[in-house]
Amino acid sequence: MRMPLLQIDSLAAGYGKRDILDNVSCSLFAGSLAYVLGPCGAGKTTLLMAIAGLVRPKRGVIRLDGEDMRRKRPADLLARGIAYVPHNRLLFSSLSVRDNLLTAVWRDTDRPRIEEQAERLGERLPFLKACAHQSAGRLTNGERQLLAIARALMSRPRLLLLDDPYDELMPIEAERVAELGGQLAQEGTAVVIAQRSATPAACAGEHAYRLDAGRLLRSEAPAAAS
Numbered sequence: 001m002r003m004p005l006l007q008i009d010s011l012a013a014g015y016g017k018r019d020i021l022d023n024v025s026c027s028l029f030a031g032s033l034a035y036v037l038g039p040c041g042a043g044k045t046t047l048l049m050a051i052a053g054l055v056r057p058k059r060g061v062i063r064l065d066g067e068d069m070r071r072k073r074p075a076d077l078l079a080r081g082i083a084y085v086p087h088n089r090l091l092f093s094s095l096s097v098r099d100n101l102l103t104a105v106w107r108d109t110d111r112p113r114i115e116e117q118a119e120r121l122g123e124r125l126p127f128l129k130a131c132a133h134q135s136a137g138r139l140t141n142g143e144r145q146l147l148a149i150a151r152a153l154m155s156r157p158r159l160l161l162l163d164d165p166y167d168e169l170m171p172i173e174a175e176r177v178a179e180l181g182g183q184l185a186q187e188g189t190a191v192v193i194a195q196r197s198a199t200p201a202a203c204a205g206e207h208a209y210r211l212d213a214g215r216l217l218r219s220e221a222p223a224a225a226s
């Protein structure tokens with residue numbers, strides 16, 4: 001039987017004594033695109049951060065390729081293929097586009113591989129090359145979001161977690177981000193997109209979950225692009 005890339009069983013997580021996630025279970029296969037929907041404060045960020053090792057689970061198990069990830073540090077999880085793109089993108093506005101991309105590189109020991117990946121991303125997202133020496137602060141919101149995703153892709157993740165990626169984007173920018181998520185999934189990356197509600201940028205036919213009072217429920221597929 002095919003093993004899920006990510007398997008979450010009975011996960012509880014939160015802050016201090018307060019549980020935000022309660023008994024969350026789901027699984028995700030390589031090459032799938034999943035949406036986690038929920039209103040402000042539902043716990044979407046908490047869930048993605050727990051998967052990325054940035055919030056410690058209180059109970060339950062998170063497995064990657066069947067291996068328990070609970071005690072792994074965020075850097076280990078990154079090395080194992082989990083990349084998280086935060087809600088506010090966390091770019092360095094005064095640094096160039098290229099330098100923002102290279103902030104993803106922790107060790108400079110494999111320069112040809114780093115250059116090769118930066119080149120590949122530049123072919124996929126031409127503005128990365130065209131604006132390489134421009135400061136990230138001068139990019140549009142859509143470009144900033146794509147740069148944040150490209151930075152995460154520098155580590156060639158198998159699981160990409162996008163936290164509210166369509167926030168403050170114009171519809172055409174949101175479509176480009178959605179298109180990139182779809183392409184990555186088709187190429188074999190598992191992509192999770194957390195957002196407040198189904199939007200036109202979210203495509204039909206994908207896995208959709210809803211966070212409700214700390215529980216993760218299967219939801220109707222988000223509306224088709226219009």
Ligand SMILES: Nc1ncnc2c1ncn2[C@@H]1O[C@H](COP(=O)(O)OP(=O)(O)OP(=O)(O)O)[C@@H](O)[C@H]1O
Pocket residue numbers: 015020038039040041042043044045046047087164196
């Ligand atoms: N570091 C923290 N310490 C304490 N409480 C927190 C912390 N981070 C988030 N919370 C609380 O946890 C709850 C869930 O927050 P979370 O950011 O996971 O929700 P969300 O669904 O991502 O919301 P949004 O759509 O606004 O980003 C909220 O009540 C929030 O106030």
